Amino acid sequence: MSETISYNNAPVPVALTINGQVHQIAVEPRTTLLDLLREHLGLMGTKKGCDHGQCGACTVLLNGERRVSCLTLAVSHDEATVTTVEGLAEGDVLSPLQQAFLEYDAFQCGYCTPGQLCSAQGLLREGHARTRDEVRELMSGNLCRCGAYPHITDAILSVLLTQQPAP
Amino acid sequence: MVSDYSSPANAKLPPLPAPGSPRRLEGHDKLTGRARYAGDFTADLTGGVLDAAVVVTSTQATGRILSIDARAASQLTGVRLVLTHETAPRLHSVMATNGAEIGDLLPLQDDKLHYYGQAVAVVVADTLATARDAAALVQVTYSAPEPDAAFTLAQGRGRAQDVKKVGAGDPGQVQVGHPEKAFAAAPHQVDMTFDTAAHHHNAMEPGAIVAAWDADGGLTVHLPTQFSYGDAVILGEAFGFGLKERLPNIVAQVLGGIEFHHKVRVVSTMTGGAFGSKNANVHLLLAPMAAKLTGRPVKLVLDRAQTFTLMPFRGEMHQRIRLGADAEGRLQAVLHDALLAKGTAGQFVAPIGEGTTKVYATPNLGLHVQAAALDTNAPGWMRGPGAPNGQFALESALDTLAHQLDLDPLEIRLRNYAETEPDTGKEWSSKALRECYAQGAARVGWHHRNPQVGSMRAANGRLIGYGMATAIYPTLQLPARARVELGADGRAVVQTANHEIGQGMITAFTQLAAETLGLPLEHVRLEWGDTRLPYGGMTVGSMTTLSGGAAILEAAQQVQKALLKRVVTDKASPLHGLAPDELRVENGHMVGPGGASESVAAAMARHPEAPIREEATTGRTMGHSSYGREAFGAEFAVVSVDPDTMHVQVERLVGAFAGGRILNPLLVRSQLMGSMVWGLGQALLEQSEMDERTGHWLNDSLGEALVPTNADVADIDVILVEEDDSRGHPLGVKGLGELGITGVAAAIANAIYHATGQRITSLPITLDKLLATPH
Ligand code: FES
Ligand code: FES
Numbered sequence: 001m002s003e004t005i006s007y008n009n010a011p012v013p014v015a016l017t018i019n020g021q022v023h024q025i026a027v028e029p030r031t032t033l034l035d036l037l038r039e040h041l042g043l044m045g046t047k048k049g050c051d052h053g054q055c056g057a058c059t060v061l062l063n064g065e066r067r068v069s070c071l072t073l074a075v076s077h078d079e080a081t082v083t084t085v086e087g088l089a090e091g092d093v094l095s096p097l098q099q100a101f102l103e104y105d106a107f108q109c110g111y112c113t114p115g116q117l118c119s120a121q122g123l124l125r126e127g128h129a130r131t132r133d134e135v136r137e138l139m140s141g142n143l144c145r146c147g148a149y150p151h152i153t154d155a156i157l158s159v160l161l162t163q164q165p166a167p
Numbered sequence: 168m169v170s171d172y173s174s175p176a177n178a179k180l181p182p183l184p185a186p187g188s189p190r191r192l193e194g195h196d197k198l199t200g201r202a203r204y205a206g207d208f209t210a211d212l213t214g215g216v217l218d219a220a221v222v223v224t225s226t227q228a229t230g231r232i233l234s235i236d237a238r239a240a241s242q243l244t245g246v247r248l249v250l251t252h253e254t255a256p257r258l259h260s261v262m263a264t265n266g267a268e269i270g271d272l273l274p275l276q277d278d279k280l281h282y283y284g285q286a287v288a289v290v291v292a293d294t295l296a297t298a299r300d301a302a303a304l305v306q307v308t309y310s311a312p313e314p315d316a317a318f319t320l321a322q323g324r325g326r327a328q329d330v331k332k333v334g335a336g337d338p339g340q341v342q343v344g345h346p347e348k349a350f351a352a353a354p355h356q357v358d359m360t361f362d363t364a365a366h367h368h369n370a371m372e373p374g375a376i377v378a379a380w381d382a383d384g385g386l387t388v389h390l391p392t393q394f395s396y397g398d399a400v401i402l403g404e405a406f407g408f409g410l411k412e413r414l415p416n417i418v419a420q421v422l423g424g425i426e427f428h429h430k431v432r433v434v435s436t437m438t439g440g441a442f443g444s445k446n447a448n449v450h451l452l453l454a455p456m457a458a459k460l461t462g463r464p465v466k467l468v469l470d471r472a473q474t475f476t477l478m479p480f481r482g483e484m485h486q487r488i489r490l491g492a493d494a495e496g497r498l499q500a501v502l503h504d505a506l507l508a509k510g511t512a513g514q515f516v517a518p519i520g521e522g523t524t525k526v527y528a529t530p531n532l533g534l535h536v537q538a539a540a541l542d543t544n545a546p547g548w549m550r551g552p553g554a555p556n557g558q559f560a561l562e563s564a565l566d567t568l569a570h571q572l573d574l575d576p577l578e579i580r581l582r583n584y585a586e587t588e589p590d591t592g593k594e595w596s597s598k599a600l601r602e603c604y605a606q607g608a609a610r611v612g613w614h615h616r617n618p619q620v621g622s623m624r625a626a627n628g629r630l631i632g633y634g635m636a637t638a639i640y641p642t643l644q645l646p647a648r649a650r651v652e653l654g655a656d657g658r659a660v661v662q663t664a665n666h667e668i669g670q671g672m673i674t675a676f677t678q679l680a681a682e683t684l685g686l687p688l689e690h691v692r693l694e695w696g697d698t699r700l701p702y703g704g705m706t707v708g709s710m711t712t713l714s715g716g717a718a719i720l721e722a723a724q725q726v727q728k729a730l731l732k733r734v735v736t737d738k739a740s741p742l743h744g745l746a747p748d749e750l751r752v753e754n755g756h757m758v759g760p761g762g763a764s765e766s767v768a769a770a771m772a773r774h775p776e777a778p779i780r781e782e783a784t785t786g787r788t789m790g791h792s793s794y795g796r797e798a799f800g801a802e803f804a805v806v807s808v809d810p811d812t813m814h815v816q817v818e819r820l821v822g823a824f825a826g827g828r829i830l831n832p833l834l835v836r837s838q839l840m841g842s843m844v845w846g847l848g849q850a851l852l853e854q855s856e857m858d859e860r861t862g863h864w865l866n867d868s869l870g871e872a873l874v875p876t877n878a879d880v881a882d883i884d885v886i887l888v889e890e891d892d893s894r895g896h897p898l899g900v901k902g903l904g905e906l907g908i909t910g911v912a913a914a915i916a917n918a919i920y921h922a923t924g925q926r927i928t929s930l931p932i933t934l935d936k937l938l939a940t941p942h
Pocket of ligand 1: 057
């Protein structure tokens with residue numbers, strides 16, 4: 001059986017702006033954005049919880065929209081802009097969302113947290129969530145086994161209610 | 168009672184939880200992606216080289232491996248090794264803590280299969296992608312499976328055997344008085360059976376390990392674990408490092424202050440959730456075996472499906488509860504029979520009766536635990552571990568009795584309030600359960616509900632129900648050692664090899680040391696999770712603060728004593744000549760009567776050659792006490808049920824808990840809240856489904872093995888009830904990490920009964936069960 005398998009896995013070049021930095025890299029077409037970040041660039045902030053699009057731990061912002069990077073093929077997003085958890089703070093200053101996560105204790109083990117943060121950032125940008133129930137519903141693609149959900153919802157809601165509407 | 172969060176008008180700025188409490192000290196690292204978990208290791212942390220390992224698992228549960236063809240896999244460019252039972256290093260037997268599977272079954276040692284998903288090969292390559300490709304090319308053939316395999320309790324009932332000891336040594340058979348006779352004679356009886364499904368921890372971080380051998384034959388591993396020393400000893404035994412003395416002897420030595428100078432070092436700094444699943448795991452041995460043969464550092468991360476078989480889970484349980492009561496609802500007899508699944512390898516049987524034997528007053532009490540060894544991987548410790556299931560059964564039965572006698576479910580619990588420990592007669596060290604009942608009931612509006620079953624409806628037509636149950640979890644303490652060193656800069660370093668698993672240990676321990684030393688929080692630094700540090704015990708059983716905290720407290724007190732002694736005898740100090748007990752240390756300053764003061768930093772700076780270093784060992788008696796020591800709480804649930812589809816939504820959970828002194832209310836609240844989310848998951852969602860024909864966990868993914876999502880989780884109120892447990896523990900603290908889950912499933916089941924009149928006795932409570940019962 002093995003003899004008959006053949007992949008067309010010749011690396012394909014792709015250019016991505018990740019957290020403000022341009023990366024020119026050649027990866028196999030089957031390489032997920034998650035594996036590109038972790039295995040090729042050593043950006044380990046984005047986590048792998050399932051590799052099947054089922055847990056949300058790998059969520060990043062792709063051109064500002066939240067995406068599970070384990071189900072995203074890197075080569076199909078040439079020229080895209082990617083923001084990962086490493087790109088949310090301004091230097092040592094946490095973003096309002098990160099600060100709210102800290103103050104509301106919206107994490108415990110921290111493993112789902114990079115995905116929760118990116119997902120929440122995307123949710124704020126989408127502008128669909130205005131209520132507590134909507135935040136819950138729209139954050140349900142991000143599992144947290146520590147069960148920090150009520151605090152995650154609080155933290156997001158606090159930013160939602162205090163941030164200026166986007167111009 | 169139930170808030171409406173569906174209207175934008177109700178979107179209020181949420182109040183900050185525990186506003187005065189320090190926030191998590193490792194928070195910045197976790198929020199910016201800097202926190203490194205074992206799976207995040209890159210070659211720069213392991214000397215420039217780090218290969219990737221992938222496990223190949225069996226697709227058959229019983230029988231033998233006939234052949235493993237690794238030729239195609241080995242030929243891929245970049246593949247360094249295909250490790251099988253034929254090529255693997257031979258391991259020496261180990262003593263696994265807590266009855267873990269590897270105590271009976273070492274991986275890759277022979278051709279025999281014990282369960283589906285067993286490790287049969289490990290592939291090592293220069294990249295993860297290549298290792299995965301190669302793993303898919305490994306061809307394994309098996310002999311015919313054994314015809315009489317048993318994968319579920321229904322299949323394995325014939326294998327049931329009485330269990331003498333459950334959990335960490337609690338009795339599996341208890342008899343107080345004459346329970347059978349008293350039950351038969353009781354005017355009111357309840358006799359019910361309960362089934363609870365297997366389910367897995369599914370910590371978001373899968374099992375992972377980095378293993379590196381050095382030139383001198385020493386081994387360093389980085390992995391998330393709840394017991395670094397235990398894992399180090401296992402590695403030392405398995406790889407024949409002359410570690411003849413088994414764990415208890417080694418623990419006795421390190422507690423005596425003998426350093427763990429060993430060729431094995433285990434480091435565990437960040438753990439992405441554990442809940443009982445992380446220590447003494449199979450992969451602990453797999454990665455070092457592979458790295459030994461390649462001679463290069465190896466990183467092995469399990470995929471999600473592999474965590475279902477290479478890590479433990481909560482096994483299936485079948486229970487029968489019999490309650491005999493008098494006309495007033497006072498319990499005359501409590502009988503608890505349980506049949507639990509275990510593995511053919513592994514000794515663990517959950518302490519299922521830990522609630523039953525401690526929670527209610529009764530003159531006649533019986534516990535009878537049996538276990539059936541199934542052809543699956545071994546169940547193990549999982550949050551609670553037996554109490555959530557035991558309490559589900561007992562508290563559902565008690566609710567049934569209350570309705571039979573037309574008593575308020577809260578009232579029947581008060582009538583059976585145990586003023587002393589039921590199975591021993593000991594006085595409690597403290598017990599504020601009455602206050603928990605009262606405060607929880609007030610918060611949820613218990614007394615304003617209509618107690619009539621099926622009587623309450625929401626405006627949208629959904630049935631509303633209220634339920635409650637008691638939460639109970641033992642308060643235990645393990646031996647631990649800590650070192651505190653006050654340096655020339657007036658700052659302290661605290662060292663203890665305990666573990667941060669999300670419970671907030673880093674913050675709680677730093678805070679405790681700072682408070683005890685009288686230093687600002689930022690002048691204290693904790694070092695943790697490393698067998699180069701003093702023995703910190705296991706991070707299990709809600710015992711971290713009780714165990715490690717006690718050692719830190721004692722060492723820090725000694726440091727402060729030595730410091731004060733130094734300044735009063737130091738002529739250069741403005742405090743010279745005063746008596747040590749006249750001094751207070753606050754915020755980094757020693758202050759005497761009449762305003763004399765000196766900063767700790769100034770005093771220490773005069774003697775840069777002489778830091779103050781103290782060590783302490785505590786918990787040698789394992790927390791044995793002349794008192795009964797349990798933490799208690801009251802769980803209340805409000806559910807709504809759609810009368811047509813029977814869809815259940817938990818609208819609200821209120822938990823009121825008495826846990827002695829609370830060091831950091833923020834962390835405790837979060838932990839209890841998370842624990843209650845676990846209870847909700849156990850009640851309504853979580854089940855790992857077994858293929859009775861093959862022994863394969865069918866839903867071995869996060870898409871199919873459901874765990875609570877944000878939308879499943881209701882509003883959760885955690886009430887911390889004041890309690891003084893200073894006669895139970897030097898810090899006056901109790902274990903709280905697991906208390907929150909116990910009782911939640913029963914409170915939800917009881918609420919569903921109140922809403923619908925349907926008594927569901929099997930977990931999880933899924934739609935099919937509600938629809939099958941006529942309503
Ligand atoms: S790792 Fe991508 S969704 Fe789980
Ligand atoms: S913080 Fe641990 S999984 Fe969310």
